[in-house]
Amino acid sequence: NADVYGNLYNWYTVDDSxxxxxxxxxxxxxxxxxxxxxxxxxxxxxxNSTGRRGTNEGSKLAGSSDLWNSGxxxxxxxxxxxxxxxLPGGERLTSYLYGLGWIGNFWSSSESSSxxxxxxxxxxxxxxxFRTFYDKYYGYSIRCIKD
Numbered sequence: 241n242a243d244v245y246g247n248l249y250n251w252y253t254v255d256d257s258x259x260x261x262x263x264x265x266x267x268x269x270x271x272x273x274x275x276x277x278x279x280x281x282x283x284x285x286x287x288n289s290t291g292r293r294g295t296n297e298g299s300k301l302a303g304s305s306d307l308w309n310s311g312x313x314x315x316x317x318x319x320x321x322x323x324x325x326x327l328p329g330g331e332r333l334t335s336y337l338y339g340l341g342w343i344g345n346f347w348s349s350s351e352s353s354s355x356x357x358x359x360x361x362x363x364x365x366x367x368x369x370f371r372t373f374y375d376k377y378y379g380y381s382i383r384c385i386k387d
Contacts, residue, residue, distance in 0.1 A: 241340060244307070245329030248337075248379035251357040254347050261384035268385050270350035270358035270371075276301075277369060280322060292368045299367040302326045302344070309342040311364035318367075324383075326362055332379025345380040 253260050254267045261267060268276070274287040280301070282294040299316035303325030308314045330340035342364040350358045352373035359380055361370035374380070 241329070241337075245327050245340070246381055248329060248332045249347065249382050250379055251347050251374075251376035254349050254357070254382060255351075260382055264387050265384040266387055267347060267349040267382055270348040272385070273348055273358075273360055273371075276324075282369070290371050292366060292370050294368045296367045298362045298369045300324075301369070302328075302362055307341065309364040311342070312367045313362065313364050316367040326383070327381070328362070328364065329381045334377075345374070345378075346383050347380050 249260065277287050277294060277297050278284060280297045282297050286293040296316050296318045299313050299319045300322040301324045302308060302313055303320040303323075304327055305314050305319060308328050313319065326344050326346065328339070328341050328344045330337050330343055331345045332338075344362040346360045348358040348360070352358055355376060356373040357376050358371070358373050361372070363370065
């Protein structure tokens, strides 16, 4: 599925000194994700909280409606309007792939502890953005942004 959705990486790839992103790009920090979410309309208070936050920022960040299972994320009138085009590549939890077509999880470059790091989750049933920390060995997508 990598040709369509991209690869899934554990967080240690984000932290590797060889760099997963091309020159001139980097994996966004938790703070950079929050800046983007606020730019798309999320309040600062919501951006700083955890769990499901915002109203339709998840729909704005997602894209390629033919790849998402039908739900609130895709059916929101703001779907894909940011041009960021997050895809539902699923997740790798230990040794199995889960959620292809209805979940997109994306690492930030920010640790929350020695074993966990901050990430964003997008789900086909919600137009919001889920912010929490996950175990670093899980396999999630990585989105590189320009320096």
